[in-house]
Amino acid sequence: MALNPMHQFEVYKIGPEINLGKINLSFTNASLFMTISAMLILILLFFGTKKKSLIPSKIQLVTEMSYTFVAKMINDTAGTSAKSFFPFIFTLFMFILFCNMVGMMPYSFTVTSHIIVTFILAAFIFVGVTVVGFVKHGIKYLELFVPKGVPIVLLPLIVIIEIISYLSRPVSLSVRLFANMMAGHTMLKVFGGFVISLGLIGGWLPLSFSVALTGLEILVAFLQAYVFAILTCIYLNDALNLHH
């Protein structure tokens, strides 16, 4: 069990089984770690904004930095018209970041290493961005699929390619986060298994690799949350400003 690198991804239920019709709604370890991440964000923001002093304490500094980081990201990629989407992007970024970071703790569970979690996040973004585009531009939003200056003969082909490109957004968004998290955690566990099987004499090399990989994984955990949020901003920019 300790040597199986895929064992960490197992989902099991905690407490009683809850069935709603045919849907299994039991509380699992995945739901537990999502709740933990959400609670950690709430705690950070609560204590970070409690005492608003001019010279910030460390926790207030972290909160303010995360605010300015996301605000600057939205401003740079989607422009000022996307300012009203700040709460959404901020929630998304913080949730993914905390899920990834909580997953870096030993004995914890990485929620984002399951494709269903990341795909649902990406699918909601995809639907939301499409709805925003149609609300803002009406039927003119379909112009996104018709690039300017294309000869009419080529137009049917180009439109299909553009539609495939548009539909591939949620897939690439979700697969990127899922694959990076799963590959990284599997690799960590594989090297951890080498330490045990090689024993006291040969185990030092994989142990040092393991330490280095942990550092890399923390970087990847942050980067993937950042990339997820920034791509959401880019898609929002396409929907709001209607150009590529």
Added chain:
Amino acid sequence: MKNLKEISTRLESAKKNINKREKINKSSNAASLGKALKISTELVAAVVVGTTIGFLLDNWFGTKPLLTICFFIMGVAAGILNVFRSAKRMHKKL
């Protein structure tokens, strides 16, 4: 009065320094690694989506291998388009 002028000139030079530092940081921060990671999946995702659409349409119309092949090729084109677009976006920012 003289003091105020001095302060304003010092402030301006400090602001210029901040701008310079930001410009240097922009090209070498961790965000560039994130950009590198995102391109590869963009190419693959479009191919997968295109092929899936072709496969479903084939099952629907009963034209077994034809539409899958067509949509596979279009998926490749869409993937290259995706990569091209994100590369252009990066170039614009630099």
